[in-house]
Amino acid sequence: MNKDQVKGVTEKVKGKVTETIGRATGHRKQEVKGDVQQAAGETRKKAGDVKEAVKDTTRKPV
Template identity: 75%
Template sequence: MNKDQVKGTVGKVKGKINETIGRATGNTKQEVKGDIQQAVGQARKNLGDAKEAVKKT
């Protein structure tokens, strides 16, 4: 597991937390921020996954 995979997963978790809090409190801005964090985290994790795949070949 490389640093991009770890940071991507952490970003996804932070985003999910922000989204959940935003939804629970009715704060649309925080909910959207969480959605964006999740998307960025997923992209970074995908980058890390690709790096690992290249390393294995």
């Protein structure tokens, strides 16, 4: 796992917490902010997945 994957997952979790708090308190703006954080985290995780796949394919076999 590379740093982009870790940061992406972390951002998704923070977004889920923010969304849940917003939903529980009826604060629509906070709920939307959580949704945006989750989307950003997913994007970053996918970028990390791509980097990892490229790294795996460029390694020379032993």
